[in-house]
Amino acid sequence: MKDENVNPWKIKGARQVYDNKWINVTEFDVINPSGGKGIYGKVHFKNVAIGILALDDEQNTYLVGQYRFVLNEYSWEMPEGGGPEGEDYLEAAKRELLEETGLVAKNWRQILRVHLSNSVSDELSIIFLATGLSQETACPEETEQLAIKKLSFDEVYKLVMDGKITDMMTVAAVMKLKLMLIEERPMLNF
Amino acid sequence: MKDENVNPWKIKGARQVYDNKWINVTEFDVINPSGGKGIYGKVHFKNVAIGILALDDEQNTYLVGQYRFVLNEYSWEMPEGGGPEGEDYLEAAKRELLEETGLVAKNWRQILRVHLSNSVSDELSIIFLATGLSQETACPEETEQLAIKKLSFDEVYKLVMDGKITDMMTVAAVMKLKLMLIEERPMLNF
Numbered sequence: 001m002k003d004e005n006v007n008p009w010k011i012k013g014a015r016q017v018y019d020n021k022w023i024n025v026t027e028f029d030v031i032n033p034s035g036g037k038g039i040y041g042k043v044h045f046k047n048v049a050i051g052i053l054a055l056d057d058e059q060n061t062y063l064v065g066q067y068r069f070v071l072n073e074y075s076w077e078m079p080e081g082g083g084p085e086g087e088d089y090l091e092a093a094k095r096e097l098l099e100e101t102g103l104v105a106k107n108w109r110q111i112l113r114v115h116l117s118n119s120v121s122d123e124l125s126i127i128f129l130a131t132g133l134s135q136e137t138a139c140p141e142e143t144e145q146l147a148i149k150k151l152s153f154d155e156v157y158k159l160v161m162d163g164k165i166t167d168m169m170t171v172a173a174v175m176k177l178k179l180m181l182i183e184e185r186p187m188l189n190f
Numbered sequence: 191m192k193d194e195n196v197n198p199w200k201i202k203g204a205r206q207v208y209d210n211k212w213i214n215v216t217e218f219d220v221i222n223p224s225g226g227k228g229i230y231g232k233v234h235f236k237n238v239a240i241g242i243l244a245l246d247d248e249q250n251t252y253l254v255g256q257y258r259f260v261l262n263e264y265s266w267e268m269p270e271g272g273g274p275e276g277e278d279y280l281e282a283a284k285r286e287l288l289e290e291t292g293l294v295a296k297n298w299r300q301i302l303r304v305h306l307s308n309s310v311s312d313e314l315s316i317i318f319l320a321t322g323l324s325q326e327t328a329c330p331e332e333t334e335q336l337a338i339k340k341l342s343f344d345e346v347y348k349l350v351m352d353g354k355i356t357d358m359m360t361v362a363a364v365m366k367l368k369l370m371l372i373e374e375r376p377m378l379n380f
Contacts, residue, residue, distance in 0.1 A: 004255070004257070004264035005264070006257075007257055007262065008257050008335055009257065009259045017207065017208045017215075018207045018208050018215050018217070018231065020217070020229060020231045022231065022309075022310065023231055023233070023310055025207075025208050025215050025233075027208070027210070028259075030259070033256075033257065033335035034335060039210060040259055040260075041208065041210045041212065041213055042259070042260045043213070043215075043233055043260075043310070043311075045310070049307070049309070065194070066223075067194070067196075067197055067198050067199065067223065068305075068308045068309075069199045069218075069220070069230055069232070070230075070232045070233075070308060070309070070310060070311060070312050071305060071308055071312055072197065074194035074195070075305075075308060080309075082309075112353075112361070113353055113356065114356050114357070114358040114361050115258075115261060115265075115356050115357060115358060116306050116307045116358045117239070117306045117307050117311065117313055117358070118258045118260060118261050118265060118357055119212075119239070119258075119260070119270075119272075120212065120213055120233070120235070120260060120311075120313075121233075121260060121307065121310075121311070122260050122261055123307055123310075125358065145198055145223035145224060161369070163302075163303055166303065166304050166305050167304070167305060167308055168304040168305060168306045168307070168315065168358055168362060171302070171304050171362060172358060172361060172362045172365065175362065175365040175366060175369060176365060178369060179351070179365060179368060179369065182372065
């Protein structure tokens with residue numbers, strides 16, 4: 001029986017090949033678990049991907065729309081942003097929600113903590129459910145050009161199930177909330 | 191009103207900074223949607239991330255365990271693998287399922303098509319539900335050292351809802367199947 005705590009990969013060398021404000025890329029010389037020599041390119045994320053699914057008292061939720069540079073396409077998603085490693089992720093979530101939608105939430109609950117793409121990157125995503133909402137003024141970052149939509153949660157759930165929303169963080173958050181609503185509705189009345 | 195078809199990012203220059211068998215990284219000089227100058231590092235994936243949630247007639251599913259190099263930790267996940275761009279993704283899914291578990295499935299249904307990390311990468315994930323299973327012989331790739339577990343779907347669902355599985359593709363696939371089982375059970379009897 002293999003010991004899950006023992007790393008079967010051996011690292012023989014490493015060189016950083018790229019670095020910017022958000023990521024760096026390192027190429028490792030490795031011996032793989034089967035004993036073969038090879039290289040492994042790892043993308044390290046300097047931020048945690050924070051997502052906020054905001055649900056108001058009438059079961060509406062909020063999507064932001066933006067043109068995603070890396071996809072060359074427009075995407076509707078829950079509010080998302082980067083939380084620097086070591087920062088309080090709940091504080092980062094509060095800041096992102098306020099910046100992108102102008103919303104302040106009384107109640108916060110972490111609903112997902114996942115690795116987004118674990119063959120190549122160490123990107124961690126932490127997703128919160130925010131309820132008890134009140135509207136303040138949005139103040140998007142200079143680089144962002146966001147549109148905002150308030151939609152019923154049912155409508156957003158349908159968009160997800162029909163494959164009309166393709167952002168994985170949003171897809172997973174909406175499915176998780178739906179399952180929570182089905183299984184433990186009372187817990188949502190904080 | 192903004193036109194969602196118009197890319198508000200302008201590209202002033204681009205240089206590839208890294209390339210291997212699986213990814214390449216390009217740094218772009220950009221003008222962001224607000225008119226500010228900056229750089230954008232994009233990670234291009236040469237493969238689509240294929241996932242297979244296999245469900246047998248007794249509602250069991252299959253997880254594979256492996257030490258994830260980029261996370262420095264062990265991870266239990268559904269069978270996953272890379273499908274080269276342009277390849278038939280269903281054929282890639284059939285191949286991965288057979289390689290990793292020795293299973294052959296009569297019925298296939300695409301249940302998710304999502305972008306995993308759209309702030310930095312263009313990685314696309316396509317996830318299939320496979321049913322009507324029969325057991326052949328597994329033949330893992332040379333670089334893989336996999337353990338396999340057959341668990342009831344209910345048990346895997348509980349691991350996901352409790353945050354014990356952190357691979358986003360597996361988390362999303364399991365939640366999607368649960369919602370399908372709740373909402374449209376008859377459709378699963380192919």
